[in-house]
Amino acid sequence: MEQWTIQKLLDWMNGYFTEKTVDAPRLTAELLLCHVLGCQRIELYTNFDRVVDQARLARLRELVKRCAEHEPVAYLVGRCEFYSLAIKVNKSCLIPRPETELLVERAVDFLRARQTTAAVLDLCTGSGCVAIAIAKNVADCSLTATDVSDDALSIANANIKTHALAERIRLLCGDLFDPIVAGLDETGFDLIVSNPPYVSAAEFETLDKNVRDYEPRQALYGGIDGLDVYRRIAEKIDPFLKPDGALILEIGYAQGPAIRQLLEQTALFKNIKVEKDHSNNDRIVTAHKA
Numbered sequence: 001m002e003q004w005t006i007q008k009l010l011d012w013m014n015g016y017f018t019e020k021t022v023d024a025p026r027l028t029a030e031l032l033l034c035h036v037l038g039c040q041r042i043e044l045y046t047n048f049d050r051v052v053d054q055a056r057l058a059r060l061r062e063l064v065k066r067c068a069e070h071e072p073v074a075y076l077v078g079r080c081e082f083y084s085l086a087i088k089v090n091k092s093c094l095i096p097r098p099e100t101e102l103l104v105e106r107a108v109d110f111l112r113a114r115q116t117t118a119a120v121l122d123l124c125t126g127s128g129c130v131a132i133a134i135a136k137n138v139a140d141c142s143l144t145a146t147d148v149s150d151d152a153l154s155i156a157n158a159n160i161k162t163h164a165l166a167e168r169i170r171l172l173c174g175d176l177f178d179p180i181v182a183g184l185d186e187t188g189f190d191l192i193v194s195n196p197p198y199v200s201a202a203e204f205e206t207l208d209k210n211v212r213d214y215e216p217r218q219a220l221y222g223g224i225d226g227l228d229v230y231r232r233i234a235e236k237i238d239p240f241l242k243p244d245g246a247l248i249l250e251i252g253y254a255q256g257p258a259i260r261q262l263l264e265q266t267a268l269f270k271n272i273k274v275e276k277d278h279s280n281n282d283r284i285v286t287a288h289k290a
């Protein structure tokens with residue numbers, strides 16, 4: 001019977017995934033093999049000649065097949081990395097994106113400069129990645145995180161437990177601010193962050209297959225022009241944000257001017273700043289309450 005060593009498997013998968021136009025074929029091969037072997041990537045390289053047994057090969061074969069059909073590798077292995085933290089994911093939540101790390105960076109900057117115990121609200125929390133990364137990097141803050149999806153909140157809950165943050169992050173299910181009773185639950189938040197669904201109807205049709213066919217539509221689709229959730233956040237935010245608080249949003253690659261206008265129309269904010277990401281796309285909006 002043919003013997004499959006780690007090196008031989010990696011080379012074969014790399015070629016196969018390249019042929020099937022899977023993104024980052026070599027990295028994908030390594031992540032799948034690590035998952036099946038229960039090891040770190042570095043261990044693949046120190047054990048190139050290890051022969052993989054039949055039971056593990058059978059598991060790998062199933063994952064390779066699904067991967068070639070463009071199922072995201074993060075769903076196949078059930079985890080991904082965000083802000084240097086391991087985050088559990090499944091099909092009920094969006095896979096955290098590297099661009100969203102900039103949202104966390106700005107939130108951490110704001111909270112560290114404030115130097116007081118702060119209350120933070122993360123709207124549309126999904127896997128909980130944003131709230132968790134903020135809590136891990138700012139000691140003096142407590143967080144509330146909301147989402148409409150019960151299933152996504154189950155994953156967020158698991159992640160919060162893994163990172164031992166149950167004392168600091170409270171999860172609530174419902175539409176945006178609806179699960180929070182202003183004045184009773186909180187006297188107001190120092191910071192409100194959100195990475196809401198912002199893909200427009202036209203963009204939705206052009207999304208990559210691995211996104212459109214696998215990630216939850218509810219996490220992606222933001223209405224005809226992609227701005228529905230931002231409009232509703234702008235409409236409802238006033239009683240929830242402290243007078244000197246800030247709003248930090250992730251936005252779509254060309255939504256800067258529209259979001260600026262939307263926030264200006266509320267007359268609630270000063271210093272509205274649109275920031276670009278590393279690919280020179282509009283990505284983060286920061287606004288301070290006037």
Ligand SMILES: C[S@@+](CC[C@H](N)C(=O)[O-])C[C@H]1O[C@@H](n2cnc3c(N)ncnc32)[C@H](O)[C@@H]1O
Nearest residue numbers: 096124125126147148149175176195196197219
């Ligand atoms: C783009 S994902 C962001 C997830 C996570 N914060 C991240 O950055 O990876 C948007 C999330 O918003 C949730 N969502 C959609 N509409 C919502 C609403 N009206 N109220 C609360 N959450 C909503 C979806 O279930 C999804 O989990």
